[in-house]
Amino acid sequence: MSDFSICKQIxxxxxxxxxxxxxxxxxxxVALLGEGHVLMEDVPGLGKTLLAKALACSMGGDFKRVQFTPDLLPSDITGFNIYDHRNGNFRYQAGPVITHVLLADEINRTIPRTQSSLLESMEERQVTVDGQTHHLPRPFFVMATQNPIELEGTFHLPEAQLDRFLIKVELGYPDKDEEIAxxxxxxxxxxxxxxxAVARPDIICGLQAACRKVHISGPVREYITDMVRATRESPALRFGASPRGTLALMRAGQALAALRGRDYVLPDDIKYLAVPVLAHRLMLREDERLRGSSPVHLLKEIVAQCPIPDPLPR
Structure with a gap:
């Protein structure tokens, strides 16, 4: 197994x-090692930008930040072609997406068309401008922040884009001792x-490849599948998690196991990750939403009802 101690240093x-x-x-x-992306929802001023910059610096990668506003255009993210008078050809002017770590700040303050311009980059690690494809650096990691939807000037993220985020987390306010610190x-x-920097991008790429080799036993795979399928069968949900959610839970489980020094995934890893990986992929029925239910609460009930298997690591 690869040496993941560098992650502790990060x-x-x-x-x-x-x-x-x-x-x-x-x-x-976990999201970085699982080759996924992170969505962070919280009020402004809690350190989300600081966290993204510290991660990029620690892994020795390039960092770009895009402030999402209502007038932001897709080309402001992906880049565009400009005419070069010297040689009579069009030349690609790279956008901020050409980086290792991209901070999409306040992503839900722009229109859905611009939000969706990140879909190809997040899924396929490339951008297509005027029919020409440009590959992104590896690793490529998007950390998007969004303000709570109740705040003024926000737009809902399209479901297709929400599904592209491996994990959704919240920072929350610091406690008194942390704030004094x-x-x-x-x-x-x-x-x-x-x-x-304590690492290099090529080292991160090697660890990402190593994570895919972390062992998942048959019972744990079945546990993942049963948990996801239960979200589709819940009468309180319009839509459950897609097969992309099943894969995301597996990849996150492998990354967490590696991060904690194991070469096999435990059911406890899956339980721990269920809410951050799956909750943002679920859509409540309207009557449940009006009653004050939340995807997180329903998902915790589903997890509690799923029988925990014997992990059988070997």
Whole structure:
């Protein structure tokens, strides 16, 4: 099994800048190792941008940020072709999507057409401009932030795009001790300015490949499948998780197991990841929504009802 100790160093490095939030940082690494992307929903000012910058710096990758606004165009993300008068040809002007870590900041403040311009990049790691395909650097990781939908000036993300995010997390407010520590750490200088890389993009790519070899026993595969299928059979949901959700839960389970020093996935890994991986893929029936139900609450009930198998790691 590959040496995943570098991931512990990345987590420790990020923690020099981001106070607390160990679970969120771990889930961020799970998404990165699982070759997925992360959606973060929370109110402004909680450190989401800081977290993305610290991750990019720690893994030694390029970082780009796009501030999503109502007038943002798809070409502002993917890039565009411009006419080069010197040689009489069109030349591709790369957009911010050509990077290792892309922060799509406040993604739900722009129109669905622009939101959807990221779909090809997130799924196929490429962009197509005027019929010409441009491959993205590896690894390619999107961390999108969105404001709660109740805030002014927000648009719902299309279901197809929500399904492209491996994990959805929330940072939440710091507790009192964490907030005091934030004041102390940022009093004289910004620790991000002195943060150094502890990895390289090629090392991350190697770990991503190694994660796919983490063993999943037959009973655990069946456990994943039963859990996802139960979301489709729930009378409280209009739509359950798709097969992409099944694959996402498997990939996330492999990444979490590797991150925790195992070469096999346990049922507890799947239980731990069920809400961040599946909840944002579910759509409530209208009457359930009006009654105040939430996908997270329903998913926890489904997980509690799924029999836990003997993992049989070998």
């Amino acid at each position: 987590i420790e490095n990020i923690s020099k800048v981001v106070i607390g939030k160990q679970k969120t940082i771990e889930l961020l690494l 934030i004041l102390q750490r940022f009093q004289e200088t910004d620790p991000l300015l002195t943060l150094e």
